[in-house]
Amino acid sequence: MGNINRPREVRLSTTPSKDELSDLKLGDIVYLDGLMYTAREGVYIRALEEKANIPMDLPSQSATNFHCSPAARINPDGTFEMGAVTATASFRFAKWLPEWLEKSGAKLVIGKGGMRSKDYKEYFVPNGAIYLSTVGYGTGALLGRGIESVESVHWNEELGLAQAMWVIKCNKMGPFIVASDSEGNCLFERENKRISANLDKVYEGTVPATLKRFGETDDKSDELIG
Amino acid sequence: MISIDLIQHTAEILMDKAAIEIPEDYLDGLKSAAEVEDGDLSSFVLQAMLENYEVAKEDRRAMCGDTGTPRWYVKMGNETKIEGGPIALEAALRRATANATNGVPLRPNRVHPLWRTDHDNNVGIGAPEIEYGYEPGGEWIDLITVHKGGLFGTDYRMLFPSDGIQGIKRFYLDSLVSFGKRGLACQPAIIGIGLGGCKDTCMVLGKRAACLRTVGDRNTDPKIAELELELKELGNSIGMGAMGFVGKSMVIDTHIEVGYCHTGGMQMSVHAFCLSSRRAVARIYEDGQVEYRTNPNWFTDYQRRETVEWETSTDHEKSA
Numbered sequence: 001m002g003n004i005n006r007p008r009e010v011r012l013s014t015t016p017s018k019d020e021l022s023d024l025k026l027g028d029i030v031y032l033d034g035l036m037y038t039a040r041e042g043v044y045i046r047a048l049e050e051k052a053n054i055p056m057d058l059p060s061q062s063a064t065n066f067h068c069s070p071a072a073r074i075n076p077d078g079t080f081e082m083g084a085v086t087a088t089a090s091f092r093f094a095k096w097l098p099e100w101l102e103k104s105g106a107k108l109v110i111g112k113g114g115m116r117s118k119d120y121k122e123y124f125v126p127n128g129a130i131y132l133s134t135v136g137y138g139t140g141a142l143l144g145r146g147i148e149s150v151e152s153v154h155w156n157e158e159l160g161l162a163q164a165m166w167v168i169k170c171n172k173m174g175p176f177i178v179a180s181d182s183e184g185n186c187l188f189e190r191e192n193k194r195i196s197a198n199l200d201k202v203y204e205g206t207v208p209a210t211l212k213r214f215g216e217t218d219d220k221s222d223e224l225i226g
Numbered sequence: 227m228i229s230i231d232l233i234q235h236t237a238e239i240l241m242d243k244a245a246i247e248i249p250e251d252y253l254d255g256l257k258s259a260a261e262v263e264d265g266d267l268s269s270f271v272l273q274a275m276l277e278n279y280e281v282a283k284e285d286r287r288a289m290c291g292d293t294g295t296p297r298w299y300v301k302m303g304n305e306t307k308i309e310g311g312p313i314a315l316e317a318a319l320r321r322a323t324a325n326a327t328n329g330v331p332l333r334p335n336r337v338h339p340l341w342r343t344d345h346d347n348n349v350g351i352g353a354p355e356i357e358y359g360y361e362p363g364g365e366w367i368d369l370i371t372v373h374k375g376g377l378f379g380t381d382y383r384m385l386f387p388s389d390g391i392q393g394i395k396r397f398y399l400d401s402l403v404s405f406g407k408r409g410l411a412c413q414p415a416i417i418g419i420g421l422g423g424c425k426d427t428c429m430v431l432g433k434r435a436a437c438l439r440t441v442g443d444r445n446t447d448p449k450i451a452e453l454e455l456e457l458k459e460l461g462n463s464i465g466m467g468a469m470g471f472v473g474k475s476m477v478i479d480t481h482i483e484v485g486y487c488h489t490g491g492m493q494m495s496v497h498a499f500c501l502s503s504r505r506a507v508a509r510i511y512e513d514g515q516v517e518y519r520t521n522p523n524w525f526t527d528y529q530r531r532e533t534v535e536w537e538t539s540t541d542h543e544k545s546a
Contacts, residue, residue, distance in 0.1 A: 004264065004266055004269045004270075005266045006266075006270065007266065007267065007270055027266075027267060029270070042342075068291060069291070069292070069333055069335075070291055070333065071245075071287075071288045071291050071292075071293050071330065071331050071332050071333040072331055072333070073328050073331040081331055082331075083287035083288045083330060083331055084282070084287050084288035084289065084290055084291040084293070085291040086290050086291030086292050087291075088292070089377070089378070089410060112408075112409075112410075113408035113409065113410055114408060133469070135270075135271055135274045135275075135469070136271060136274065136275050136278070136290075136409075136412065136468070136469070136501055137290075137409055137412045137469065137500075137501065138275065138278065138289065138290035138291075138292070138375075138412055138500065138501045138502045139274050139275065139277075139278040139290075140278070140282075140287075140288055140289055140290040140291035140292070140502075141278050141279075141281040141282035141285060141287050141288065141289050141290075142274065142277060142278045142281050143291070144281075144285070144287050144288075144291075145281055145285065160334065160337065160342075160343075160344030160346060161333075161334050161344065161346050162333055162334055162335060162337070162344060163342075163344075175274055177267070177469075188407070188408045188470060191267070191470060191471045191472055192407060192408075192470065194465075194472050195464070195465045195466050195470075195472060198464070198465040199403065199464070199465075202399065202460070202463055202464050202465070203396070203399060205392060205395075206392045206393070206395045206396035206399060207389065207390070207392045207393050207396055208393075208396060209383060209385055209389055209393055209396065209397065210385070210386050210388055210389050210393070211384060211385075211386070213383075220403060223407060223408075224404055224407065225407075225408070
């Protein structure tokens, strides 16, 4: 363990400046302060396809969209109990994100697994947005500690607790890892490329299945997500 | 006769323990992995996870925000009687699941597949699953809850005898590499492999191999045990670690369970039990005594029996 390089740590507002964002490098560790909101397929469909009014003033209140469903409840007195929070896989939301970034002005998108560099270059970079990945995955309790308070929850009756839009006040919430940069480079693609170089050796001697399946690729470097 | 109130009360405690407390065997396995991990980012991730388990226990909050899909494995000794019978038992487990979802709180993950209806309590059609097993002799009930997470890391394939061990290795690697990219499988994981059975039982065997056996446990068939170790090493030689970053910790352990299959086939399933390997167990005795543990001890000699008859000798009863 002695020769491990610990990554750089950065503390950032959920409404970050352009300079702060362009300073971020792939693999940096980020902790956040300020308001963030959860939004995933339920919120995107309601806001973008059903054209419902977004119940927050975006991006002035928050420029940080968390792909998350929290482990949370609404108490009978209307207060909230939020225990653990972790992200859900973001690549499934690619169909809504270009429009969402434009409409919401989000500058930080937090989720699991990141997007393709193609996505970053096509609509993250033009909107000045950066992708932050959660860590683990599953540092739910650590992230839970970074919640100072739950400000409100929107659309819980229409969408259920898991898909609702939760507004969270963060105090040094993290860790998150910078997974895209201002040029649209992708941390996961960089790592995948390094790992793929070794795969032929790992697979040596194994044989493909006698019965093939439709749509199968044998390109082990293929990222499979789109 | 085992009290139904005691069953529900115990089940609620188990829901809480499963969500919050990482089982000791997985924790030890992850610590060993963290000691040898030399990828900068992978290493950072493992350290953060170790810290996360501590915080979860200190704060009594769920270790992961995705608290999985709660399910129950129930095992009984042959002489066990439950107050109100099996219907009351199932009602108690459904109530415990709903109450704990609100209480801990857990994420209300379970929705209707088409209408996306969410009862906000993890209970619905077929949810939670309740599966049963029996052991010869004894008057006790084991309640095992597993909250396996994730949409990724599980696959099934019909292989054939001609595919052989090299075909098994190929599908195993394919599953780890494809779901390990970007860490979608939330590795390092306990990998469960089902071999044989029919398609449905093959999936069940693999899932139980992942979720109902502890890290370090070996199959009682010495050749299968050897293959388990070989596959564990193979998984950790991919060069991929946590979150799909360069590293060497992909697999905490590999477990294989087999079932007799069609003579022409060699069904194979792969399951990944993630960084939040949520399982908790309690045995309730007829006299009201409750013992909590984290080892399901599901796969006894009786569960793996291959003969027509089972002789209830004292030897066999010991295994229960």
